[in-house]
Amino acid sequence: MATHLLQPDCLVLHDRLVVGAAVEVEDGVVTGVRDAAGDGARRLAGTLLPGFVDLQVNGAGGRSVPEATREALDHIAEAIARTGTSGFLPTLITAPWDQLMQQAGAVAEWIENYRGRGAQPLGIHLEGPFLVNPGAHDAAAMVDPTPERIDQMLTTCRGRLRLVTLAPSRRGAAEAVARLRSAGVSVALGHGVGSAGVVECVAAGATVATHLFNAMGPCSHRDPGMALALLDRPEVSCSLILDGYHLNPTIARQVLRSLGAARAVLISDSVAAAGMPEGTYRLGDKPVVLRGGAVRTEEGTLAGSALTMFAAADQLLQLWPEAGPWTVHRVAAHNPARLIGARGFGSIEVGARAQFNLLGADGSWEVVAG
Structure with missing residues (x-):
């Protein structure tokens, strides 16, 4: 296929902003970045960023990942692609073990046969069942991460498991982290109470905190709890739900400044209600x-969100005035892609998927396909 060029007003690369440069694209893949576009380039009014990577998608557009059908998963992938997501982890929440494994196997099969419709699935995120603080999860289905369960999980997902969220205080948590990491799976800590086990699990290889502060119990000036214990670890990145409900704006602002562009990760934690009118939907059962x-x-418990990644980026820019497009690219694309080892996503570089987001001068967003 012929090569074509995209020339935005400003281009966001992994280490800098560039004015006047152009992206060279061939067959849906970035093949180069030029200092000058030359004739025939497609002009884009605004700042061009890589497509976003969402580590936690439970559903969207009226459908839910636990449905685990090709129709539902295709629908979700298409829905989130329209609002800036180019790669994502379909996320399964706590369910009775056999049911969860059945869902995981079906999602793994869908990923293996992905037909290129919408956002690309980059693997599976299992948020549970190795939790302590249920939030909106099924408390009766929460269990310990025994070696047998970890092995069955890995076998069932057939190499498609990319992220597991577990509570650090669960019996065997640190051993489970080590086993998952040895299998190439990233581990996040979440849905716990107190700081017990945090140090051990981080030492074993956990690198992420799942939706910091949410389903983590209280903290105070005398007890950091789970959230501040994780925030205090420089090697841990923290995902945040910036929908205006999960985090008080003052807390969100201080957390963002503490984490900086290197450690913050935007997620949607979207459920079937995302992109839909008010009404009743389903999260799992x-x-x-x-x-x-x-x-x-x-x-009355918060149960995921109706957030899109475009809306999350808008919230970031409102809460953190000193941030700009480069910071958005880090926390919504580069950092999440790095945490799960997703090559070809998270930055505009040779070999990357040519799916971009354009930020207009008026603050509007637009998806741009290469």
Whole structure:
């Protein structure tokens, strides 16, 4: 196929912003970055960033990942691609073990046969069942990460498991982290209470905190709890749900400044309600209600979000005025891709997928396919 050029007003590369440069694209892949475009380039009014990478997608557009059908998963991938996501981890939450393994196997099969529709699945995120603090999860289905369960999980996912969230205080948590890391799976800490086990699990290889502060119990000036214990670890990146409900704006602002562009990670934690009108949807086996922008269980507990990655980026820029497009690229694309080893995603460079997001001068977003 013929090579074509995209020339934005400003281009965001992994280490700098460049004015006047052009991206060379062939057959959906970046083949070069030129200092000057020359004739025939497609002009783009705005700043060009790589497509975003979302580590936690439970659903979108009225469909849910636990449905685990090709139709549902294709629909979700297409829905999130329209709002800036080029790569993602379909995420399964806590369920009875056999049911969860059945879902995981079906999602793994879908990934193996991905047909190129919408955002590309980069692997599976299992958020549970090795949790302590349920949040909106099924507390009755939470279990310890025994070696047998870890091995079955790895076998069932057939090399497609990329991220597991577990509570550091669960019996055998540090050993499970080490086993998963040896199998090439990234590990996040979340859904716990208190700081017990954090040091041991980080030493064993855990590198992420899942939706910092949410489902992590309290903290105070005398007890850092789980959230501040993780925030204090420089080797741990922290994912954040910036929907205006999961984190108070003042807390979110201080956390972002503490983490900086190197450690912050934006996620949607979107559920089926994302992109849909107010009403009742499902998260796993539970009904959840979207009202006033927040998604909650019938008991009032926050249950994922209706957030898109474009909206999360907007929230970041509002909360953190000193941030700009380069910071957005780090926390919404580069950092999440790095944490799961997703080659070809997270930056504009040779060999990367030619799926971009354009930030206009008026603050609007647009998906740009190469």
